[in-house]
Amino acid sequence: MFTGLVADLGEVVGVDAGDEGVRLTVRTSLAPEIAEGDSVAVNGVCLTATNIADGAFSADVMNESLRRTSLSEVAAGRSVNLELPLRAHDRLGGHFVQGHVDGVATVRDVREDGFARVVTFDAAPELLRYIVEKGSIAVDGVSLTVSAVDEDSFAVSLIPETLERTTLGTAEPGRPVNLEVDVLAKYVEKLAR
The missing domain is CATH 2.40.30.20 (Elongation Factor Tu (Ef-tu); domain 3)
Incomplete structure (x- = not known):
């Protein structure tokens, strides 16, 4: 975990x-x-x-x-x-991430928004159904909040700290990234069947 x-x-x-x-x-x-x-x-x-x-x-x-x-x-x-994995006494500052990648998305667009940078990703419908605005997502292992979502893409806004400390600071169109959707969304879907 x-x-x-x-x-x-x-x-x-x-x-x-x-x-x-x-x-x-x-x-x-x-x-x-x-x-x-x-x-x-x-x-x-x-x-x-x-x-x-x-x-x-x-x-x-x-x-x-x-x-x-x-x-x-x-x-x-x-x-x-x-x-490194979460230890029982650690703070949970991001969200629960299993390290079980659900699929790969591709960077569609990168644009500046004040001191933040907005990155938009193309993703498959089977992943997008679990992605909601203001929900959690892990992109290349980074816990992020979804800032926008539509029928074929989603976006995140990255603060300078994230840009500096992760590979997302060098994200450019066409680059593939690993996605892990929020595991809770998958369980909710299963229970709703």
Whole structure:
């Protein structure tokens, strides 16, 4: 369980791809806090650390995760949003994020709005049905509030702190992002059937 509050911008320093999946190696200031077997959210995808050495951790990304997330496009030298799992005594500052990506959206538009930046994403109808204005959403693992939604897209407004501390500060049209809709919306839909 995560909160969607990014703890560090890590740098991908290795991508070992094969037919069976990908082993990512990420350099991060969080490495001293990670042990083998720990969960780490990488751009919102819950992965298991398999090796920690020299200020970096490695994690295996199976083909299923590569098909369903934007991690298939991550390359060495790219920044990724990182979060360690929520501990029982931690504050819950974002919202409950599982690290189970529901799908990929694409940045449609980026525009300035005072000191904020509005980013609009194209998303599939099967994801949009769970997205509501002023509801919670995790975009690349970042807990955000939806500022607008229509039949084929949604938007979020990003404050300078989010722009500086996450990969969303470099969002540009065409870039894929991981989405995790609010899990409560999925349970409400199931109960309403």
